[in-house]
Amino acid sequence: MMVILKTIDEVRKQVKAWKKEGLSVGLVPTMGYLHEGHQSLIQKSVEQNDRTVVSVFVNPMQFGPNEDLESYPRDLDADAKLCEATGADMIFNPEPSEMYAEGFCSYVNMTGLPDALCGLTRPVHFKGVCTVVSKLFHIVTPDRAYFGQKDAQQLAIIMRMVMDLNMDIEIVGCPIIREEDGLAKSSRNIYLTPEERKAAVVLSKAVKLGQKLVADGEKDAKTVVDKMKALISAEPLADIDYVEMVNMDTMKAIDRVEGHILCAMAVRFGKARLIDNFIIDCRNVDKNE
Numbered sequence: 249m250m251v252i253l254k255t256i257d258e259v260r261k262q263v264k265a266w267k268k269e270g271l272s273v274g275l276v277p278t279m280g281y282l283h284e285g286h287q288s289l290i291q292k293s294v295e296q297n298d299r300t301v302v303s304v305f306v307n308p309m310q311f312g313p314n315e316d317l318e319s320y321p322r323d324l325d326a327d328a329k330l331c332e333a334t335g336a337d338m339i340f341n342p343e344p345s346e347m348y349a350e351g352f353c354s355y356v357n358m359t360g361l362p363d364a365l366c367g368l369t370r371p372v373h374f375k376g377v378c379t380v381v382s383k384l385f386h387i388v389t390p391d392r393a394y395f396g397q398k399d400a401q402q403l404a405i406i407m408r409m410v411m412d413l414n415m416d417i418e419i420v421g422c423p424i425i426r427e428e429d430g431l432a433k434s435s436r437n438i439y440l441t442p443e444e445r446k447a448a449v450v451l452s453k454a455v456k457l458g459q460k461l462v463a464d465g466e467k468d469a470k471t472v473v474d475k476m477k478a479l480i481s482a483e484p485l486a487d488i489d490y491v492e493m494v495n496m497d498t499m500k501a502i503d504r505v506e507g508h509i510l511c512a513m514a515v516r517f518g519k520a521r522l523i524d525n526f527i528i529d530c531r532n533v534d535k536n537e
């Protein structure tokens with residue numbers, strides 16, 4: 249029977265009891281409004297661990313003042329059904345006051361990796377993500393934690409944080425899950441009008457184009473990015489925030505398509521700001537993710 253817990257004390261008690269029995273624990277951190285992308289993370293955790301905890305917490309700290317904290321979609325009942333059906337053992341669903349007690353003033357603030365891509369237009373975002381994820385790690389003390397590759401910069405940042413701060417947790421990155429027409433699954437797709445929803449397919453088309461150019465041997469990063477931008481710009485409802493090619497481990501812009509590369513984009517369609525990407529490890533050209 250899956251439980252839904254609201255307090256840190258309850259979670260700690262349950263996890264301690266599991267650990268006493270020698271059971272391994274996987275954590276899937278989410279902000280709820282779960283879709284098949286989250287479900288694939290939960291499935292992976294259920295496969296790899298004896299117990300799976302899904303946190304459902306819309307973290308106020310990672311939203312900027314003009315972002316969608318208030319309107320971010322929430323549906324705990326539907327989330328609970330999906331989690332239970334997928335084999336999760338616990339949902340941790342704290343109130344903001346449980347996570348951020350009065351007087352809260354300790355943060356995990358990374359330099360470097362957040363100063364690129366989404367971090368440029370969302371300056372407080374990754375400080376909020378690193379802080380809440382490290383809190384969740386301390387609360388749940390998982391053996392493994394699961395993050396989607398759709399948030400590729402977040403994945404790189406969490407991996408770096410775990411390495412830098414010697415957190416004894418294996419970070420498992422999971423592939424992007426897409427709709428039939430290619431649009432990456434996202435809780436924010438709900439913001440799209442029917443016209444914008446159709447238009448948003450241009451993101452996955454741009455991903456495919458970029459992947460093909462690289463697979464065909466294009467080595468100039470700007471050529472790849474410019475062609476992707478041209479494709480997206482031809483869609484009148486698309487408003488590009490960025491399309492960039494960076495090194496996946498450092499988030500530094502690259503000129504040549506070499507090494508472990510991330511080609512990422514953020515594009516607005518009306519109220520929705522959507523992201524998509526592809527990662528290619530050119531150190532091993534056959535391994536296209």
Ligand code: PAF
Pocket residue numbers: 277278279305307310377380381399402
């Ligand atoms: O990816 C998300 O949904 C959030 O950034 C996370 C990792 C749950 C932290 O709030």
